Amino acid sequence: MNSIKAVSYPVHFQDKGYKELSNLISTNNYSTIFILVDENTFDLCYPKFIPNLETDKRIEVIEIDSGEINKNLETCIGVWNAITELGGDRKSLVITLGGGVITDLGGFVASCFKRGIDFVNIPTTLLSMVDASVGGKTGVDLGVLKNQIGLFANPEMVIVDTEYLTTVSEREIKSGTAEIIKYGITYDTKLFNEIKNNKGLNVNDLIFRSIEIKNEVVLQDPKEQNLRKILNFGHTLGHAIESFYLESEDKENLTHGEAIAIGMVCESFMSSKLLGFPSEKVREVKDVILSIYNRTILLKEDFAAIMDLLKHDKKNVNGQVNFVLLNDYEDHKIDCKVPEELIIESMEFYNK
């Protein structure tokens, strides 16, 4: 597969990625290579990765605990201390090997260590391949608020090797699928129809097309003034729902994709009420999503807490929640204010 040239770094696929990584390391003469993993990627991905790493530089592995709950500043402090104790300097390289928690947190850690050292992302989940590999967003959560602390920072390169997908669960794969559905709905109806009809899908092609779309969007609107906001479709309410389940001790967490899938159904519904997005398409979105994900009944008694979390969405200005809604497939409108009753109605619509 050809490499994709992102805003200011390349995304390489499969074996080509490792060749380019070796070139990068020898060209830049790094002092030490830090590989950031969690206990799962250390067990399952690191053994696949390490034979591909051709270098005589010192390699140090730093392991953090897996899970969104650890994507926070305390974990960052632990990694910064570890890098310091292991003699990290400005010529060190950080390689992140894992899902979105590892790539987002690792990019942030590298970008702030001694005011910034190089990093390379190797996403190992479908979600991080199609979502986090392009766009230069790094960050961690603050309490339950997702990605509140972070910055835009570009890796030296991203390596997408679908071999790592054999290490993740069916549920993780579905989590990533939600982002692919989002690209389809907001930018490429053909892609959405392929998923809907689910005929002979090739995961490599889906990933390549998703990254291609995200890259086109980010290149056209790097600062998220307008077009890039389509990437937030389903995410405004979806993030609030995800945060709510994360902070509820008596409820099982949702994956990012499961929450975003719910968000897309609800936001399609809002779109139909506010912008005339055709109601048969709302139906279609809901059907596709319920054919992939089990329905999570959202309890009436939880609505208030979810609404409260919405108020911290990063797109908000002056306490006003801003949604990205759809006039139609591939046709969005930004900065939509949605009455509270309609948000609640949309969750009831999803429940039905």
Place this chain on the structure above:
Amino acid sequence: MNSIKAVSYPVHFQDKGYKELSNLISTNNYSTIFILVDENTFDLCYPKFIPNLETDKRIEVIEIDSGEINKNLETCIGVWNAITELGGDRKSLVITLGGGVITDLGGFVASCFKRGIDFVNIPTTLLSMVDASVGGKTGVDLGVLKNQIGLFANPEMVIVDTEYLTTVSEREIKSGTAEIIKYGITYDTKLFNEIKNNKGLNVNDLIFRSIEIKNEVVLQDPKEQNLRKILNFGHTLGHAIESFYLESEDKENLTHGEAIAIGMVCESFMSSKLLGFPSEKVREVKDVILSIYNRTILLKEDFAAIMDLLKHDKKNVNGQVNFVLLNDYEDHKIDCKVPEELIIESMEFYNK
């Protein structure tokens, strides 16, 4: 005084600064203005500042505890939580009102909040006026290691109002003077001679000239490849000494300037031994510094701990400490390796 155009933002002096700030606020239509202070600047500087702030926007004051010991990630987390609870969003503005701890930490906090919001620095100490107002460095300490975590990020503007200097102690003024001496030694012998002869010095002129020099240096070498490294003169050993006193519970802390002054004497001595920097100039540097600062006797038993802290200097690569030394006034050499014995000898020279 004319404004100075830094790399990508202006430094305004005195009243002009407040006019420009009002323009900035009305042009950008910020949602909320957060003013970051410590207990001292809240008492002494805030009452001077607030009548100059013309705006009908919501203003929230966030106070942190003063002192280098609080320039850490725990304090950042507290400020991020405060901004979040007070409804901060992407259109919020942070104004830092204080010394280097406030401006460095506040810039870092703003640059990472929701991937970056605008900030304006109003330094209130001589040190932060002449050192931190230009250059775009933000950051906090990691344990005793100074500025280990941070990034390059530019404020929207810097306002230098020397009226605030009436609020700080003689010792604080001397702390800032060390940086002015550094500009003199490394870049402008005329400035150094003025300080040496100490005749009719106008503090406003010294500040203006210092900022002008720092700005020239940063403009010529924004990425610290060569020339900008002169700004580290005295700082390599100086930082280690500063950190050592900071972590020693039985010793009084040194100010940044006091530590850097010691560092400049020692590094001048190293320069004479390694690069032929004239020994009468070593004498001159030492005399000027001892005429301003009391001598702090560095104990032999502390040398090992100071050497150990040197190993974490940000300029190090592959565990090798890199000094910036002088061939002569205004003539530096970067990446100098100094034998351990000579570093110790230089501290003994300072003690004598």
